[in-house]
Amino acid sequence: MRSVRFCNPGEIKLENTPVPRAGPGELVAKCIVTLTCGTDVKMYKRGHRLIQPPQIIGHEFAGVVTEVGEGVKKFVTGMNIVSANSAPCNKCFYCSNGQPNLCDHLDECLIGFSWPGSYAEYVRIPERIVRQNTFEIPDNVPLEHVASLEPLACVVHGWDLVRSQPGGTVIVIGGGPIGLLHLQLAGLSGAKRVILCDIVDQRLEEAKKMGIDITTINSTLEDPAKLVADFTGGRGADIVIEAVGRKETWEMASRLVRKGGTLLLFGGCQRGTTVTFDADNIHYGELHLQGAFHHTPSAVERAFNLIVTKRVLIGPLISEEMPLEKAEDALKLMGEGKALKIALRPT
Ligand SMILES: [Zn+2]
Numbered sequence: 001m002r003s004v005r006f007c008n009p010g011e012i013k014l015e016n017t018p019v020p021r022a023g024p025g026e027l028v029a030k031c032i033v034t035l036t037c038g039t040d041v042k043m044y045k046r047g048h049r050l051i052q053p054p055q056i057i058g059h060e061f062a063g064v065v066t067e068v069g070e071g072v073k074k075f076v077t078g079m080n081i082v083s084a085n086s087a088p089c090n091k092c093f094y095c096s097n098g099q100p101n102l103c104d105h106l107d108e109c110l111i112g113f114s115w116p117g118s119y120a121e122y123v124r125i126p127e128r129i130v131r132q133n134t135f136e137i138p139d140n141v142p143l144e145h146v147a148s149l150e151p152l153a154c155v156v157h158g159w160d161l162v163r164s165q166p167g168g169t170v171i172v173i174g175g176g177p178i179g180l181l182h183l184q185l186a187g188l189s190g191a192k193r194v195i196l197c198d199i200v201d202q203r204l205e206e207a208k209k210m211g212i213d214i215t216t217i218n219s220t221l222e223d224p225a226k227l228v229a230d231f232t233g234g235r236g237a238d239i240v241i242e243a244v245g246r247k248e249t250w251e252m253a254s255r256l257v258r259k260g261g262t263l264l265l266f267g268g269c270q271r272g273t274t275v276t277f278d279a280d281n282i283h284y285g286e287l288h289l290q291g292a293f294h295h296t297p298s299a300v301e302r303a304f305n306l307i308v309t310k311r312v313l314i315g316p317l318i319s320e321e322m323p324l325e326k327a328e329d330a331l332k333l334m335g336e337g338k339a340l341k342i343a344l345r346p347t
């Protein structure tokens with residue numbers, strides 16, 4: 001089969017690799033669509049600690065089951081399915097403590113990282129993921145929409161951690177695909193005012209077309225702190241979501257939260273980054289500084305339902321379609337900020 005493998009930082013290759021076979025409890029699916037993700041772009045540029053080259057990359061996909069491993073009862077060949085990129089072990093300290101997103105063994109079978117990914121004609125789904133995080137796709141749902149199950153599950157999990165009361169002002173920093181998902185969850189949470197802050201006008205304009213009422217701020221032209229203060233009677237936002245992953249935006253975000261509000265630090269910064277926050281602000285303002293990582297099976301299931309019921313729209317996140325051969329061009333376009341997600345068609 002044709003597959004795209006990561007070889008070295010800045011180098012991926014289209015190669016011929018054997019079609020995988022399903023082991024006990026596993027599935028093999030023909031990959032109908034696979035989406036590019038910001039993590040793929042980072043990995044392409046810098047490599048990743050979990051990737052042993054050469055490795056097939058990609059982890060957001062939907063396809064049709066072609067082989068069912070021994071013991072699998074829920075799925076049959078010909079069924080359209082989607083799965084998340086991981087599943088917890090259910091045995092470790094974190095799994096036993098209700099934090100399966102922090103499972104010590106997630107790395108063992110992480111599709112597109114430690115496990116061969118979906119930038120390929122066929123993908124093999126590990127037993128643990130088949131058992132916990134795989135779903136049959138209803139007939140009327142476009143496969144490229146459900147393929148975004150993983151990022152939406154991460155966003156849903158992030159919202160599980162927000163401790164401020166909904167109903168107020170939510171500001172999302174960063175209008176990439178993840179930011180667009182957060183905007184939609186903010187809308188669903190009942191926020192009174194939803195603000196998107198970005199540095200590219202075109203992204204702000206695109207976000208307005210999603211059908212939720214948002215206010216936009218271009219932070220290169222206007223001071224977000226001043227505008228947020230104006231909108232909130234000087235208080236600051238109830239919930240601030242950082243969806244960029246840079247030191248400067250983490251720090252800026254911390255200055256936009258009201259007393260008692262939540263700052264959800266969603267965008268991962270480069271390894272080794274340190275940030276500076278005003279201690280007075282956090283202490284006297286009782287800020288909830290909340291990191292967010294990965295997803296739980298519960299968040300994955302709710303994300304799946306949000307997509308198939310069309311309460312969260314995925315169409316606006318996908319800017320174009322390309323054949324698998326163009327994977328490298330797709331990652332470069334994304335890296336330059338010229339595309340949101342790109343739907344790759346391996347077959
Ligand atoms: Zn992803």
Ligand SMILES: [Zn+2]
Nearest residue numbers: 089092095103
């Ligand atoms: Zn675990």
